[in-house]
Amino acid sequence: MRNWKTFLAFLVLAVITIFCAYQIYSGWAYGEIRFASRGAAWYVRFDSHPFWFLFSIGVYALIPILFGALIYLVVSSKTRWRKILRKLASKPPLDNARREPTDRDS
Numbered sequence: 001m002r003n004w005k006t007f008l009a010f011l012v013l014a015v016i017t018i019f020c021a022y023q024i025y026s027g028w029a030y031g032e033i034r035f036a037s038r039g040a041a042w043y044v045r046f047d048s049h050p051f052w053f054l055f056s057i058g059v060y061a062l063i064p065i066l067f068g069a070l071i072y073l074v075v076s077s078k079t080r081w082r083k084i085l086r087k088l089a090s091k092p093p094l095d096n097a098r099r100e101p102t103d104r105d106s
Contacts, residue, residue: 024060024061
């Protein structure tokens with residue numbers, strides 16, 4: 001059950017990353033970017049609104065970077081936990097049984 005959820009999460013991240021890459025490409029090729037403001041989407045050109053154009057380029061560039069960092073953290077933390085669990089499994093069990101004192105202990 002967990003595998004399809006992981007696959008779906010990576011698929012959503014990939015689609016959002018592709019959308020951001022396309023928006024950056026359309027800003028470079030056509031000179032306009034789709035910008036969403038309060039639910040309504042409108043296209044921004046550098047000529048008419050340079051601040052919002054550059055702001056949306058920055059947001060569209062930042063989102064894939066954050067997703068990449070998130071994927072790195074998830075993968076590295078799983079690997080780290082696997083290494084810790086493997087190390088704990090290879091150690092012998094703790095000997096914490098209570099014993100009666102013997103003559104040598106006195």
